[in-house]
Amino acid sequence: xxxxxxxxxxxLLSNRSTARRVPHCVLKCKDAHMQQxxxxxxxxxxxxxxSLLKATGNETAAYNRAVEICRSNDLLINCLAGCNKTNERKxxxxxxxxxxxxxxxxxxxxxxxxxxxxxxxxLTSNCRKQSYELRERIKFLTVNESPSALQRICFLDKFAxxxxxxYGHLCGQSSExxxxxxxxxxxxxxxxxxx
Numbered sequence: 658x659x660x661x662x663x664x665x666x667x668x669l670l671s672n673r674s675t676a677r678r679v680p681h682c683v684l685k686c687k688d689a690h691m692q693q694x695x696x697x698x699x700x701x702x703x704x705x706x707x708s709l710l711k712a713t714g715n716e717t718a719a720y721n722r723a724v725e726i727c728r729s730n731d732l733l734i735n736c737l738a739g740c741n742k743t744n745e746r747k748x749x750x751x752x753x754x755x756x757x758x759x760x761x762x763x764x765x766x767x768x769x770x771x772x773x774x775x776x777x778x779x780l781t782s783n784c785r786k787q788s789y790e791l792r793e794r795i796k797f798l799t800v801n802e803s804p805s806a807l808q809r810i811c812f813l814d815k816f817a818x819x820x821x822x823x824y825g826h827l828c829g830q831s832s833e834x835x836x837x838x839x840x841x842x843x844x845x846x847x848x849x850x851x852x
Contacts, residue, residue: 679743719770727760
């Protein structure tokens with residue numbers, strides 16, 4: 658998902674610009690979660706449920722995997738709750754918000770699985786240009802700390818608009834409900850960058 662790459666970038670920037678270390682408790686929680694999620698990390702900017710459908714090729718398996726991810730995220734949230742409140746903890750918590758929305762809406766979103774599976778190639782490739790551009794801008798952000806670097810990340814809205822239009826065109830207006838995930842990503846991105 659988009660936020661995983663952004664969170665990693667921001668953590669790298671914050672670690673590079675300060676001499677302090679990420680608290681052990683936060684690292685322990687993050688590492689345990691990353692081990693559980695090892696197969697889910699991707700540089701592709703796609704709606705996570707679509708990525709699960711593509712990986713499994715099966716609606717039931719994708720739904721079950723999404724439920725497992727929701728449980729794993731809950732474990733991470735509970736683990737982080739036992740850590741001191743730090744910027745690193747807040748960044749991770751903000752990064753989990755899109756998945757929390759997905760988990761809350763999973764039964765509703767599951768109704769879209771048949772159309773998404775049928776159109777999976779188009780849904781994953783129609784916004785490839787915007788996805789590539791966003792990935793390049795995030796890479797640029799990791800090595801440049803200037804305000805212009807931060808402005809480059811604003812390309813997220815172009816990717817989100819393309820994706821939502823694509824979902825609506827191929828699977829109907831109700832499929833445009835994926836916008837909440839992009840909206841949350843966009844809002845959380847700015848909250849993360851303010852830290």
